[in-house]
Amino acid sequence: VMNEVATHAPEANPASAKAEQNCPTTDSVSDAAQKETMTGAQIIVRSLIAQKVDVVFGYPGGQVLDLYDELYLHSKHIQHVITAHEQGAVHAADGFARATGKTGVVIATSGPGATNLVTGIATAQLDSIPLVAITGNVATTLLGKDSFQETDIFGITIPVTKHNYIVKNVEDLPGVLAEAFEVAQSGRPGPVLVDVPRDVQKALFSCNLDWQGENDQKVENALQVKGSISFSSGEISSFKKAAELIASSKRPLIYCGGGTLAAAAQQHVIDFADHIDAAIGCTIMGLTAIPASHPRNLGMTGMHGRELAIRAVDSADLIIAIGARFSDRATGNKEHFTQGKSFIHIDIDPAEIDKNILVDVALVGDMNATLNYLLAQLPGKQNAAWQKEIAEMRNSFCGAGTSRHASFSAKNIIKAVQERTDAETIIATDVGQHQMWVAQNYQFEKPRTFLTSGGLGTMGFGMGAAMGGCIGKSLATNSAPKKTVLFTGDGSFGMNLNEMATAVSQNLPLVIIVMNNGVLGMVRQWQSLFYDERYSQTTLSRATDFPALAQAFGANGCKAHTLSELNVALDEAFSAQGPYLIDCVINEDDRVLPMIPPGGTINDMLVDEEEKGENCG
Amino acid sequence: VADSKIIIGVLVNNKPGVLMHITELFTKRCFNIDSLVVGMTEKPAISRMTITSIGDVQIENQIVKQLSKLHDVLHVAVIPENKATVREHMLIKMEVTAETSSAVTEMINAFAAKVIDFTASTVTAEVTGEVENNDRFVEASKEYGIIEICRAGAQALHRGNTSL
Numbered sequence: 001v002m003n004e005v006a007t008h009a010p011e012a013n014p015a016s017a018k019a020e021q022n023c024p025t026t027d028s029v030s031d032a033a034q035k036e037t038m039t040g041a042q043i044i045v046r047s048l049i050a051q052k053v054d055v056v057f058g059y060p061g062g063q064v065l066d067l068y069d070e071l072y073l074h075s076k077h078i079q080h081v082i083t084a085h086e087q088g089a090v091h092a093a094d095g096f097a098r099a100t101g102k103t104g105v106v107i108a109t110s111g112p113g114a115t116n117l118v119t120g121i122a123t124a125q126l127d128s129i130p131l132v133a134i135t136g137n138v139a140t141t142l143l144g145k146d147s148f149q150e151t152d153i154f155g156i157t158i159p160v161t162k163h164n165y166i167v168k169n170v171e172d173l174p175g176v177l178a179e180a181f182e183v184a185q186s187g188r189p190g191p192v193l194v195d196v197p198r199d200v201q202k203a204l205f206s207c208n209l210d211w212q213g214e215n216d217q218k219v220e221n222a223l224q225v226k227g228s229i230s231f232s233s234g235e236i237s238s239f240k241k242a243a244e245l246i247a248s249s250k251r252p253l254i255y256c257g258g259g260t261l262a263a264a265a266q267q268h269v270i271d272f273a274d275h276i277d278a279a280i281g282c283t284i285m286g287l288t289a290i291p292a293s294h295p296r297n298l299g300m301t302g303m304h305g306r307e308l309a310i311r312a313v314d315s316a317d318l319i320i321a322i323g324a325r326f327s328d329r330a331t332g333n334k335e336h337f338t339q340g341k342s343f344i345h346i347d348i349d350p351a352e353i354d355k356n357i358l359v360d361v362a363l364v365g366d367m368n369a370t371l372n373y374l375l376a377q378l379p380g381k382q383n384a385a386w387q388k389e390i391a392e393m394r395n396s397f398c399g400a401g402t403s404r405h406a407s408f409s410a411k412n413i414i415k416a417v418q419e420r421t422d423a424e425t426i427i428a429t430d431v432g433q434h435q436m437w438v439a440q441n442y443q444f445e446k447p448r449t450f451l452t453s454g455g456l457g458t459m460g461f462g463m464g465a466a467m468g469g470c471i472g473k474s475l476a477t478n479s480a481p482k483k484t485v486l487f488t489g490d491g492s493f494g495m496n497l498n499e500m501a502t503a504v505s506q507n508l509p510l511v512i513i514v515m516n517n518g519v520l521g522m523v524r525q526w527q528s529l530f531y532d533e534r535y536s537q538t539t540l541s542r543a544t545d546f547p548a549l550a551q552a553f554g555a556n557g558c559k560a561h562t563l564s565e566l567n568v569a570l571d572e573a574f575s576a577q578g579p580y581l582i583d584c585v586i587n588e589d590d591r592v593l594p595m596i597p598p599g600g601t602i603n604d605m606l607v608d609e610e611e612k613g614e615n616c617g
Numbered sequence: 618v619a620d621s622k623i624i625i626g627v628l629v630n631n632k633p634g635v636l637m638h639i640t641e642l643f644t645k646r647c648f649n650i651d652s653l654v655v656g657m658t659e660k661p662a663i664s665r666m667t668i669t670s671i672g673d674v675q676i677e678n679q680i681v682k683q684l685s686k687l688h689d690v691l692h693v694a695v696i697p698e699n700k701a702t703v704r705e706h707m708l709i710k711m712e713v714t715a716e717t718s719s720a721v722t723e724m725i726n727a728f729a730a731k732v733i734d735f736t737a738s739t740v741t742a743e744v745t746g747e748v749e750n751n752d753r754f755v756e757a758s759k760e761y762g763i764i765e766i767c768r769a770g771a772q773a774l775h776r777g778n779t780s781l
Contacts, residue, residue: 350685350686351679351683353682354679355679
């Protein structure tokens, strides 16, 4: 395998960038600013304000009392949303980030408060979501003594953060916080944790922290989409090789991942696809980067992808991966996946190159600049035979189905919901069958409208994410919270339904669709296919009355057994003020199809035979 | 692709927690660590590590790239074995008797090692050499009886005027 790697990450000068990391905020401070003596807690809150943070999610406790006191005093600058559980708070901060592209912030106390964040931090890590988690800890004098509510959250979160800190000296705090945001949102985004012992929150430090808007310009610049950049000769030769591969390709396919959204490069990807006449398939994380209605978009690829997309990936002679990482769920059997194809990999993270599959050419760096430059190297081309092949496949394969064909199926439920939403509506999911059904069937038209735990697959993600997305969208558009839909399952919803309390206290207009089949449907699907229908611990035998539960929380809810009941319920839900839950009773044997069994190939694909031809939407 | 020995030099910020970030990366990514040596450089803010591992070229590339992503890692480079000077420091305490004493001394001299402590029944030697040299010393010592060993792990610099 030829292996040429070009690197031109905008932050690709780590030595020089890192050399300045101990100089707290000097470049964001105007010379005229006066030094001011502040507590650590004040430094934290003012740093958040300086970072343009308008909302934080969290839960108070003994070791963050000083921080919460400052939040109280600065409540006109920063809204704080208290959740029912720290996990809900971290998923909300994550959902906020996914919906807005801004860095989400979560605060928790030491010990159990901090450990309750771990699943949410790992969720953000696997999906490269910018997040800053701030935890309190016991005073430095009590660290290491197994003090009350002490835990080494720094040690615990090393594997699940992009970077993390414990700040033992207050003078390090301004620099660490500025750096935490920089690390979280630069390059490939990710979560950063900052642990601040209680005595550091109380300690005084004199500095000239700019927190009242002087660095607006700097924040704007950091968020600006970078369009052009200069390349080294090594990089230029990689571009040449990529251009040759594209020129000689007859069946090019762009495999578009979540990195496209992180780089806000959607339009560049579409322009590039138009220029080289390529088809586009999306990973679950890249799903909203290309409008579902775009003629080049074949839909989701991978284990539960659309048959059209899976077949096109299989027939392609060149895969151009853009901001995607060839996860096992996206590729299936890697030997089969790579057979008879060339690969170009465009990513901002050099470590993704040759991690999961070996590629022919790698272009590492800013996606917009890379696509711009690559496009300029290439004459436009047409692949008429390829487009004809795709058009034929489009007529033959639809793919998404549930194996049984009752009218009250996930597909029809999703369709009924979509009739009442618009392109900007935020759709969140939990994890399992309902998540795949939504990914397959909901027609996403706008970037960042789909909040789902793609990499970690975190059941219980949805409630927090929906709340964070709803609040984020409202703040970003400076408008009242808009209808936000959560698709969940009875299993997933059971994990964090306590956040109904938060949705009520915040009066968030969530429409919660529980696809209730009384079983852990995805695990059951695997048990029925691969474990001879031995349903070990997946039949829940619960008697939870979800509408009554919603009412107990102060929300509204009802049950739907049929499409007509659902339509009535949806009309009510979409005109309700606060959260509204609809308990949709579906069959326990509905499946997610197509399915390529784990490690399998397209030849092992299970499809829904009836979902073909005229049934294709 | 065959597995081979990998020697990597790493410059890092000399801060608490850096070693943890590095060792955790090796655990998480299932990279092997044969040895890891760390010490301050001429600049107190920067430490240098020598990490030895085993794997094929793809693993070697992944180790370098994944290490480079760590925030406190300033520079990473593979030091190819044929372009490296590699040494390991070892302390080894052996049993001696009146009968074996002179043979042990002879062995220590043959390896150009140093006696740094001795009693009527023990000899402690300080051995510095290539890792394989130290392996051979350990093998040879077994005949006399080893009480304990303290090996520091491989340290490596590029030959000639190449540096990290």
